[in-house]
Amino acid sequence: MQFIDLNAQQKRIRKEIEKRIGKVLDHGRYIMGPEIAELENQLAEYVGVPFAVGVGSGTDALCMALLAHDIRPNDVIFTTPFTFIATAEVVRLLGATPVFVDIQSDTFNLDPTLLDAAVRETRSRGNLNPRGIIAVDLFGQAADYDDIHRVARAHGLFVVEDAAQSFGGSYKGRMAGSLASVACTSFFPAKPLGGYGDGGMVFTEDPALHESLVSIRVHGAGTDKYHNIRIGINGRLDTLQAAILLAKMSVFKEEIEMRQMVAERYADGLKGLVTLPRIKAHNVSAWAQYSVLHPDRDRIVAALRDEGIPTAIYYPIPLHLQEAFACLGHRSGDFPISERIASEIFSLPMHPYLSAGDQDRIVDAVRRCG
Numbered sequence: 021m022q023f024i025d026l027n028a029q030q031k032r033i034r035k036e037i038e039k040r041i042g043k044v045l046d047h048g049r050y051i052m053g054p055e056i057a058e059l060e061n062q063l064a065e066y067v068g069v070p071f072a073v074g075v076g077s078g079t080d081a082l083c084m085a086l087l088a089h090d091i092r093p094n095d096v097i098f099t100t101p102f103t104f105i106a107t108a109e110v111v112r113l114l115g116a117t118p119v120f121v122d123i124q125s126d127t128f129n130l131d132p133t134l135l136d137a138a139v140r141e142t143r144s145r146g147n148l149n150p151r152g153i154i155a156v157d158l159f160g161q162a163a164d165y166d167d168i169h170r171v172a173r174a175h176g177l178f179v180v181e182d183a184a185q186s187f188g189g190s191y192k193g194r195m196a197g198s199l200a201s202v203a204c205t206s207f208f209p210a211k212p213l214g215g216y217g218d219g220g221m222v223f224t225e226d227p228a229l230h231e232s233l234v235s236i237r238v239h240g241a242g243t244d245k246y247h248n249i250r251i252g253i254n255g256r257l258d259t260l261q262a263a264i265l266l267a268k269m270s271v272f273k274e275e276i277e278m279r280q281m282v283a284e285r286y287a288d289g290l291k292g293l294v295t296l297p298r299i300k301a302h303n304v305s306a307w308a309q310y311s312v313l314h315p316d317r318d319r320i321v322a323a324l325r326d327e328g329i330p331t332a333i334y335y336p337i338p339l340h341l342q343e344a345f346a347c348l349g350h351r352s353g354d355f356p357i358s359e360r361i362a363s364e365i366f367s368l369p370m371h372p373y374l375s376a377g378d379q380d381r382i383v384d385a386v387r388r389c390g
């Protein structure tokens with residue numbers, strides 16, 4: 021049994037993938053070939069925003085979103101400590117300061133009430149300049165955007181949606197990737213829409229931000245790449261990855277529904293055995309991960325391993341306790357909900373092609389731990 025089985029999907033669409041790759045080999049435009057614009061247009065339409073910019077990774081997407089907002093030292097970005105390192109890493113990379121805000125214990129997403137308090141406190145200290153918020157749609161479920169935008173408006177902050185895990189999901193009928201003025205997603209192979217290498221996309225409704233992003237993607241290009249009007253990066257998506265993703269989009273909508281069925285089967289089988297993920301009624305999760313809680317997590321994970329059932333822990337160390345952020349001076353106890361969740365959470369195998377039989381095996385193995 022595999023944690024994420026990428027081969028089942030490949031078997032299904034291998035011909036289409038080979039055809040798409042063959043086309044790129046024929047035209048030879050490996051950098052910014054026609055597949056880039058084709059994918060950007062298709063995903064912008066899918067998400068429901070006017071602009072999409074294909075980029076090298078989800079991390080580049082986040083970095084570019086901050087560069088497009090001209091983030092600099094002394095600026096503060098508010099975000100969750102219970103996420104992948106990239107979310108806060110890019111803030112530090114640009115010399116700005118991440119200020120962490122604890123999460124809701126049921127959705128694992130940024131708590132908007134605590135967010136408001138954190139912005140007030142940072143403002144009252146007066147030495148740093150609050151600029152923006154990066155909200156993360158953890159495990160595929162959108163954060164509470166109405167409340168987050170309310171706080172953002174009250175304090176004049178911009179919002180970036182980290183939709184690396186939620187592409188394909190939705191919030192109040194609107195697709196992930198359209199829930200903030202800039203949204204970032206990732207095509208890392210294990211994400212809901214995964215390529216065969218690194219890749220990502222930035223979405224925006226704002227023509228000015230779009231223009232900045234397109235320039236930042238190619239070293240801050242002005243009229244051409246040898247005329248540079250700002251500091252940018254080499255942030256391009258590869259043509260070959262775009263071609264592969266176009267092939268994968270042919271089954272993506274159906275795969276999101278298949279993930280839904282897998283999640284429902286888990287919920288039926290695991291009820292009462294572990295704390296199940298809570299998806300709010302207005303959300304559709306993209307189910308990047310199926311993550312559950314148990315106070316005796318390590319024992320269950322070990323028992324499953326003995327039965328050949330792979331699990332993963334996202335995330336064992338909240339970001340405020342990572343060595344990389346030692347400069348922020350945090351201590352254990354600073355974000356108690358993130359710390360407790362980190363000690364109790366584990367993720368079960370989750371992909372669209374997970375069979376009911378394998379799921380029964382997993383559920384039975386968890387039950388035997390009880």
Ligand SMILES: *Cc1c(COP(=O)(O)O)cnc(C)c1O
Pocket residue numbers: 077078079080103104106107156182184185205206207208218219220
């Ligand atoms: C995967 C991920 C990223 C980074 O994406 P890459 O494509 O690996 O650079 C950022 N944020 C979150 C929440 C992620 O899960």
